Amino acid sequence: MKMITAVIKPFKLDDVREALAAVGAQGVTVTEVKGFGRQKGHTELYRGAEYVVDFLPKVKLEVAVAEGMLDAAVEAIISAAATGKIGDGKVFISDLDEVIRIRTRETGDEAV
Amino acid sequence: MENNVYELQFALNTFYFLVMGALVMWMAAGFAMLEAGLVRAKNTTEILTKNVALYAVACTMYLICGYQLMYGGGWFLSGVDTVANLDVAATLAQNAENGFDGDAVYAGASDFFFQVVFVATAMSIVSGAVAERMRLWAFLAFAVVMTGFIYPIEGAWTWGGATVFGMYELSYSDYAGSGIVHLAGATAALAGVLLLGPRKGKYTAGGIQPIPGANLPLATLGTFILWVGWFGFNGGSTLKLGGIAVANEVAYVFLNTNAAAAGGLIAALITARLMFGKADLTMALNGALAGLVAITAEPADPTALLATVIGAIGGVLVVLSIVTLDRLKIDDPVGAISVHGVVGIWGIFAVLLSDAEATFMGQLIGCLTIFVWVFVASLIVWGILKAVMGIRVSEEEEYEGVDLGECGLEAYPEFVRT
Numbered sequence: 001m002k003m004i005t006a007v008i009k010p011f012k013l014d015d016v017r018e019a020l021a022a023v024g025a026q027g028v029t030v031t032e033v034k035g036f037g038r039q040k041g042h043t044e045l046y047r048g049a050e051y052v053v054d055f056l057p058k059v060k061l062e063v064a065v066a067e068g069m070l071d072a073a074v075e076a077i078i079s080a081a082a083t084g085k086i087g088d089g090k091v092f093i094s095d096l097d098e099v100i101r102i103r104t105r106e107t108g109d110e111a112v
Numbered sequence: 113m114e115n116n117v118y119e120l121q122f123a124l125n126t127f128y129f130l131v132m133g134a135l136v137m138w139m140a141a142g143f144a145m146l147e148a149g150l151v152r153a154k155n156t157t158e159i160l161t162k163n164v165a166l167y168a169v170a171c172t173m174y175l176i177c178g179y180q181l182m183y184g185g186g187w188f189l190s191g192v193d194t195v196a197n198l199d200v201a202a203t204l205a206q207n208a209e210n211g212f213d214g215d216a217v218y219a220g221a222s223d224f225f226f227q228v229v230f231v232a233t234a235m236s237i238v239s240g241a242v243a244e245r246m247r248l249w250a251f252l253a254f255a256v257v258m259t260g261f262i263y264p265i266e267g268a269w270t271w272g273g274a275t276v277f278g279m280y281e282l283s284y285s286d287y288a289g290s291g292i293v294h295l296a297g298a299t300a301a302l303a304g305v306l307l308l309g310p311r312k313g314k315y316t317a318g319g320i321q322p323i324p325g326a327n328l329p330l331a332t333l334g335t336f337i338l339w340v341g342w343f344g345f346n347g348g349s350t351l352k353l354g355g356i357a358v359a360n361e362v363a364y365v366f367l368n369t370n371a372a373a374a375g376g377l378i379a380a381l382i383t384a385r386l387m388f389g390k391a392d393l394t395m396a397l398n399g400a401l402a403g404l405v406a407i408t409a410e411p412a413d414p415t416a417l418l419a420t421v422i423g424a425i426g427g428v429l430v431v432l433s434i435v436t437l438d439r440l441k442i443d444d445p446v447g448a449i450s451v452h453g454v455v456g457i458w459g460i461f462a463v464l465l466s467d468a469e470a471t472f473m474g475q476l477i478g479c480l481t482i483f484v485w486v487f488v489a490s491l492i493v494w495g496i497l498k499a500v501m502g503i504r505v506s507e508e509e510e511y512e513g514v515d516l517g518e519c520g521l522e523a524y525p526e527f528v529r530t
Binding site for chain 2 (some may be wrong): 044046048049050051096
């Protein structure tokens with residue numbers, strides 16, 4: 001099993017969610033985050049004092065998938081989240097030691 | 113028949129004071145919302161507590177001793193007719209003696225009510241300037257002295273007609289209180305801010321750090337509420353309504369008050385746009401208030417166009433003042449000292465533009481008298497409070513937010529910060 005973590009532009013969230021549902025990914029956890037990669041921040045102004053805002057609002061998704069669905073899910077995320085402009089985000093893939101469904105205590109691929 | 117007219121006149125003047133007083137009371141809500149919107153979320157509960165409490169303290173202290181010191185209304189309002197002891201016949205006789213065009217006769221309680229809300233206004237100017245780092249109880253202790261003593265004394269010298277410690281009399285013209293209320297509040301605030309120091313992290317080696325307010329919708333709502341309340345502040349200061357000339361005066365006061373606010377807002381918005389390249393909402397809001405303060409000393413005599421210009425000059429001044437105070441490292445989170453102090457002084461002198469009877473020296477001496485008295489008295493009180501109980505919260509409390517340390521409550525508990 002793999003954990004896919006993706007940081008995307010906030011307005012792309014609905015598109016990515018639909019794309020994941022289309023390939024069969026059952027659930028996803030979403031958090032609002034701030035961050036930057038190579039996308040620069042911007043300057044804001046408050047009562048005459050300037051300040052640079054480095055951190056841009058992003059959305060982080062976490063989806064647990066069975067190995068067999070990994071490529072399809074990653075492809076779904078990337079196609080849906082891309083705009084072609086700087087700041088589109090990144091996908092991180094990590095190994096998942098175990099997944100357990102709390103209600104039924106199912107483990108492994110059945111719990112994903 | 114004539115008596116019936118006098119009774120109606122009494123009733124109308126009393127009613128007028130009460131309704132205008134209620135509008136000025138509504139300004140307390142305006143200040144509370146404006147300040148709540150311009151501080152950070154972690155300090156919101158505390159500033160709201162300060163605002164509601166200072167209103168209550170002002171009402172109580174003015175009742176206990178302030179009204180007596182300012183107008184001789186009697187300790188604990190002993191001089192004000194109650195429901196039980198009002199002598200209707202004597203009141204009617206007084207009204208008849210003054211005649212229809214003479215001094216207004218109205219219920220003493222309505223006069224107190226109208227006056228007490230002005231005290232609260234002066235005091236609430238202070239809460240914005242010292243926001244986010246002053247201890248709540250030290251502030252309330254100051255409020256007790258300011259509303260019971262400092263403001264009433266200078267109010268006595270100006271509106272009350274008393275001599276200044278027996279030394280001289282003022283010939284100072286201030287219709288609704290640009291100096292008596294607004295400059296006074298700002299001066300007390302300035303004294304406090306000088307002893308308090310700026311918020312941590314505001315002035316760093318890297319320059320002036322902005323500390324944006326948490327809720328601009330509230331700040332805007334607060335400004336509009338103050339704008340509406342100001343119709344009572346200036347309108348009520350005409351002090352009577354029953355008669356053609358005076359009703360016309362009241363109408364023109366409303367008109368000019370509104371025009372000055374509009375002029376101030378536009379001027380501030382344009383000034384901010386020119387200086388910073390952006391339409392800073394908070395500057396526009398301060399501009400509207402500056403316009404209102406600027407016209408407060410003389411809202412009846414100017415033409416509507418002049419009132420707009422007076423307000424506009426206030427709007428430009430307030431933007432420049434806010435930036436200047438920051439450069440002087442005088443930290444004022446809501447711009448209170450600029451809006452009420454700097455523009456209050458402009459308002460005092462703007463009187464000369466339309467009031468033929470006012471004199472430059474009269475305005476100058478009045479302005480200086482108010483400023484010196486309030487500044488010195490406030491500095492002493494703040495100084496004593498600082499020595500005895502401390503006026504500033506600890507660094508850790510300031511970092512965590514005064515809401516937790518002073519109030520034990522968060523204003524926005526469900527908002528998770530990332």
